[in-house]
Amino acid sequence: MDLTFYKYQGTGNDFVVLDNREQNIQLSQEQVAFLCDRRKGIGADGLMLLQEKEGYDFEMVYYNADGRVGSMCGNGGRCLVAFAQFLGVVEDQAYFIASDGPHKAFLKDGLVHLQMKDVDEVEDLATATFMNTGSPHYVKQVEALQDLDVFQEGRAIRYSGRFKAEGTNVNFVEHLSENKLFVRTYERGVEDETFSCGTGVTACALAASRAGYKSPVHIQVLGGELQVSFEQEGQSFRNVFLIGPALQVFKGEISL
Numbered sequence: 001m002d003l004t005f006y007k008y009q010g011t012g013n014d015f016v017v018l019d020n021r022e023q024n025i026q027l028s029q030e031q032v033a034f035l036c037d038r039r040k041g042i043g044a045d046g047l048m049l050l051q052e053k054e055g056y057d058f059e060m061v062y063y064n065a066d067g068r069v070g071s072m073c074g075n076g077g078r079c080l081v082a083f084a085q086f087l088g089v090v091e092d093q094a095y096f097i098a099s100d101g102p103h104k105a106f107l108k109d110g111l112v113h114l115q116m117k118d119v120d121e122v123e124d125l126a127t128a129t130f131m132n133t134g135s136p137h138y139v140k141q142v143e144a145l146q147d148l149d150v151f152q153e154g155r156a157i158r159y160s161g162r163f164k165a166e167g168t169n170v171n172f173v174e175h176l177s178e179n180k181l182f183v184r185t186y187e188r189g190v191e192d193e194t195f196s197c198g199t200g201v202t203a204c205a206l207a208a209s210r211a212g213y214k215s216p217v218h219i220q221v222l223g224g225e226l227q228v229s230f231e232q233e234g235q236s237f238r239n240v241f242l243i244g245p246a247l248q249v250f251k252g253e254i255s256l
């Protein structure tokens, strides 16, 4: 089978994107892993299908680079909104369904603003915070983040007792001045550090708000800059938006 694909990236979190509005694409776990393989395939942190869904502009189906169905991907969601605009499925606003429920989004000044799910539960662990922003995120505050071995340290936490079975994404965050964070993330399903993780920086921004950070929080990641805006109601976070660029890199064909 010959497959037409698009490659997108959002602050360096990169994705193979497929138009499945005709429902003619069905991929096995091995095929997704092959397409995401950086040496033998196209290379990406994840793969997404854009599909039709009644009541929504489109449906987002997300796979991690290991070929397994992933939970919500914030950067992926932003890229899929840009892809939907490229296809003419939406103009500058979108309403779509993903694995964690419905999402609103809009495009403005070259940035995609993606509404994330409300967060009602933030768990304090001994030396970290844990929450689900569409995907599970462990957030640990550190210093000298540039020098940290994110792969080794992140992997150790991801495979530790409580998280071993289901896995978790692991974020290391350094609090910088002026409402700014520096975040590096070990991603479950990629099983490596990625250049950016949208649900991860969202978790870091919400965790930082408890230390006095105000909306919008600015976040530096290895692949660029993101913002997270939110409203806090007691222990809950509403109207959470992940804001940043989402770009088409190239289009191609590959045989499966």
Ligand SMILES: N[C@@H](CCC[C@H](N)C(=O)O)C(=O)O
Residues within 6 Å of the ligand: 013, 064, 069, 070, 071, 072, 073, 074, 075, 076, 135, 136, 168, 169, 187, 188, 189, 190, 196, 197, 198, 199, 200
């Ligand atoms: N890169 C993503 C997160 C993708 C989901 C994750 N790896 C998982 O299934 O745990 C993002 O931008 O949010």
